[in-house]
Amino acid sequence: MSHFVLIDGNSIANRAFYALPLLSTSAGLHTNAVLGFTTMLLKVLEEMKPTHIMVAFDAGKVVFRHSEYADYKGGRAKTPPELSEQFPLIRELLDAFSIKRFELEGYEADDIIGTLTKTADEQDWKTTVITGDKDMLQLVSEHVSVALTRKGVSEIELYTPQEIQEKYGLKPLQIIDLKGLMGDTSDNIPGVPGVGEKTALKLLHEYGSVEEVLENIDRVSGKKLQENLRENVDKAKMSKELATILREAPVELDVQETGYTSYDGVTLSEFFKRMEFKSLLSKIKVEAPDDGQAANAAPFQYEVISAENAEKYADKLTSPMAVYVEMDGDNYHHSPIVGFGLSADDVNLFVPWDVAKEWKAFSQWLADGSQEKWTFDGKRDTVGLAWHELDIKGINFDVYLASYLLNATESNPTLDSIASQYAQVRVRSDEEVYGKGAKRLLPEMDVLSEHAAHKAAAIWQSVPVLREQLTENQMNELLNDLEAPLSMVLALMEKQGIKVNRDRLTQMGVELDAKLEELTKQIYELAGTTFNINSPKQLGEILFDVLDLPVLKKTKTGPSTSADVLEKLAPYHPIIDAILIFRQLGKLRSTYIEGLTKEIHSQSSKVHTLYNQATTATGRLSSTEPNLQNIPIRMEEGRKIREAFIPSEEGWYMLAADYSQIELRILAHISGDENLIDAFRNGMDIHTRTAMDVFGVSEEQVTSLMRRQAKAVNFGIVYGISDYGLSQNLNITRKEAGDFIERYFSVFAGVKQWMEDIVKQAKQDGFVTTLLHRRRYLPDIRSSNFNLRSFAERTAMNTPIQGTAADVIKLAMIRMQEALQEKGLKSRMLLQVHDELVFEVPQDELETMKKLVPEVMESALELQVPLKADVNFGHSWYDAK
DNA sequence: AACATCACG
């Protein structure tokens, strides 16, 4: 039996656009309407199994209705550019699905569909119309159902004549009369003033049609209603005409041409990849339909190595080869190793861990630097294997880093997403294989071995595609000379770890406990009751209900109790200061005493952080488990935590070196601002210099307040300044903040020019870059939404600065590790904190390192201004100040 | 799992 499905393209696209958040691809192409349309199509194809299907679109400006009523659709806001740009994509989508689409100059989709349903009706076909427009209900008949989308496009509600009868008590054609009486604001159909759905239905139940109602106005109950009807006879008639869908449009389409069997999975998945619809990729059948031998019809084959057959496979270990080290767990400092997936042109292997340990040819191949390996996160492999006394050398391409560089906005690329973008083989996500949260467990070995082999194959297939795209983006050097060598430096640092004095932490914990207990008592007394001080909700009730303090700021869920608010409330009540100290000490206890202690490794008695090299949008590193990049320093009480970070060898020292004002120096370089360059070349205190220029005073006249304000302005500049942000930071009015900025820009005109230029360039390209070609896409920079756009503009100003600073210190780290090796030094690099490097140093290398470290850091990259690094040392990280 | 808060550069 035939089933003909007709889709109202414009209606569905609009619905999808407004129902879904404004998604976009990494290149800035908006895709939410396309995604919604796709979801709907997949659902329709699966659930309705159409034998014939087509999508109709509006076309041309002058719809025939316009000549009858000038204001038709006048009330409709014009289509936003974010939606218009998606219509060509939706057309491509339909082509990829092999679904016939149709439009007719001067007619709307409704009319095309109306005409075709009539034909279908006559031919006795089962027909379904998909739309978001209730007007279309008038097309419903014995053969024709209308499916209205609900909640965007995710659900549909099917209408047959029975449903319309039940819901409205009307025949389908009476829907036209309904619209004629009540009108439709979205189409600017006027209807009769004062008549809404309720009244219109009542009238129609009584009289049946607009014409009958108008003939019987005198009998209608209600004076006002009678009057409205009498005065709007013409309007009602015209409205009915406007609401009537034309069923005689000159549609020259043979419905037989809309026949549908299935889509071509390969074409469609290409399109999905381009749209970055990762979750949808897994939902479609990738094999080409019916022709029996699709492109990847060959089933995936892999072999499992055993102790018995291992030697037979020794010559399969080639160069290059893709390697994936399957581990059970996310933290590779602790994870057991399950085995190795290996892949090359015509071979996929899995080597279980117990086989690998004993297989000499394998461990030799693995440790042989001349045997090139392609990996996913070589740092993870290197450190994870090092914990089991296994060496991996010769890592020559890392798809994890490559994919991050190509799109830094999607942080932490996973192999299944990389595979779906760059390879043919399908890789299941780890979550899918292992289960998540409490349900996580180690699957059967055959599942694991296939999973690991899939991953290796995905790496193997992705490399050529990634290489091509890196070349296109001029990122080969960034990968080969920066990120890849850095990952091996980071591997050393992570595996080395940093010694933490557990007893020192415990002792600090005991002291904190006593203080917190005392504070808790005080706070309960001041509040007159006990409550959970850690609960913003309960605290809010005490402060703002019981004590009746003023609410200065609100969060989504209630009045804000954040530190900046509490500081302003301090004069009102003594409880505030106690709470601020409680918060401060509580943070130290939970995060830095208890949290850090938990991370001390049982084997090494050190903490081994994980540096994430593919997380941040700017190119910085991040650090987890534990995060060693946010150890307290600003407040003395917290700073003491650093006393627990000590050298791992007797008689050694901690040495720390940090860049001075690296971001402003980079701004001076890339903006070319003469004044800023001059300031740095003369070795001036930059905040004092800014204060002199902005306030127009001499160096001696700069007060500490002026310097503090100038410093805040400098920060603001780096962040992509706004008067509001600065005013919040300095607690001044917006106007005053605006004046500061204006004066700053008149003195540093080059900076102003650069900021304008970079935003302009970002709008043109859709991305910004750092000095070393690191790239960040800014899809929102052309948004019509003020907030999104402003945010993207600030990001456009900040990312080249923050990102170039990240480039510079990464270079310095590589040089530093090389220098240590070349000079045969025993000193070890342990930590990176964005603009700071921390080392442990034997006493007899102290003098060498005090010179060497700043030298290397300062010469990492030559700029128009000098780079400066300060160095300090002591018996703990605390003392290296 | 989301939110608020706070530690760092």
Added chain:
DNA sequence: ACGTACGTGATGTTA
């Protein structure tokens, strides 16, 4: 007129 500073991660509470 619109409402926010840029980039992170860990913790405790609450829904």
